[in-house]
Amino acid sequence: MRRLNALVVDDEPLARERMTRLLEEAGCEVVGNLGNGLALLEWLQGPAEADVIFLDIQMPGPNCMEVLADARNPPPVVFVTAFSEYAVRAFELSAVDYLLKPVFEERLFKCLQRVRERLVRRLSPSELRSLLPTLPRFPILAGEGEIFMELSHVTHFELSQDRVWAFRGLNRYLTRWTTLSDVEDAFPEEGMLRIQRHILLRPEMVRGFRPLATGRIKVLVAPRVELTVSRAMTPTTRKRIDPATK
CATH class of the missing domain: 3.40.50.2300 (Response regulator)
Structure with missing residues (x-):
């Protein structure tokens, strides 16, 4: 043989x-x-x-x-x-x-x-x-119409005044959604983290993190873009982004 x-x-x-x-x-x-x-x-x-x-x-x-x-x-x-x-x-x-x-x-x-x-x-x-999977995407508002953005380009979503914005580093784009739950329901398999009541993080976009004196952490998702994680979500977030965390 x-x-x-x-x-x-x-x-x-x-x-x-x-x-x-x-x-x-x-x-x-x-x-x-x-x-x-x-x-x-x-x-x-x-x-x-x-x-x-x-x-x-x-x-x-x-x-x-x-x-x-x-x-x-x-x-x-x-x-x-x-x-x-x-x-x-x-x-x-x-x-x-x-x-x-x-x-x-x-x-x-x-x-x-x-x-x-x-x-x-x-x-x-x-x-x-x-054989490549179809990349998940969603519509963002552009002028009087809409264009589609791939989810893989997004670092995080933020809720502001009952509207959800998709962020790509420093740049933000207005979506159709009005709650972060709408985003989670649209992509149930993506494993996004609600690191603040108004912020939904894509953990795979985290480039690094640093601890704060308050027991929280800040995560770096793009150059000059850091997001503060709530104290309650800090342990879960660290485990997701740092495999060495116990």
């Missing part, structure tokens, strides 16, 4: 360790164990080679699908995800395989057989980009 060289890419250390162990037990050589899209980009630019990449789709940093789409002759990919909608998208493409978390030995064995039999092929850049 041909020994496969496998690359594991997942931002969760425990998930990487488990996948590495399962692959090694299945007779594979794990040639890399990476935690984000930037590490994948650097690896693809190096001399190492892999027969297959086991890739978690949702990770911080550069989007891995775009990284692979821009790479020259990337290896075949097996998508590993806890989100079934990505699995469905992957399955719709011919000669693509996926694993749903948690991964089990029997399902992994079948997947490796497909890789060895070359039934899992390299995807073209257009095929890789077709």
Whole structure:
């Protein structure tokens, strides 16, 4: 049986360790164990080679699908995800395989057989980009009409005089919403934090933070833009933005 060289890419250390162990037990050589899209980009630019990449789709940093789409002759990919909608998208493409978390030995064995039999092929850049999720967006007022803004550009939302403003650093944009609950209801999976009664933070946009003498913290979301977190929400916010916080 041909020994496969496998690359594991997942931002969760425990998930990487488990996948590495399962692959090694299945007779594979794990040639890399990476935690984000930037590490994948650097690896693809190096001399190492892999027969297959086991890739978690949702990770911080550069989007891995775009990284692979821009790479020259990337290896075949097996998508590993806890989100079934990505699995469905992957399955719709011919000669693509996926694993749903948690991964089990029997399902992994079948997947490796497909890789060895070359039934899992390299995807073209257009095929890789077709698997990218549709980015959530929302309308903002522009003159007498509206334009759409991608949620990924927003640092936070603020409620002022019964109107919700979307902020992109120092710049603000008027939305249709009249309460922060409207925003949370529109994006229930985004995990935004109500750090003040009138401020809704996208925690992934935090660049840094500093403690205050009052027991609160200020979070930096853009150059010259700091937001004060309420005392009640400081512990929760620190845990979300600082993995070392206990």
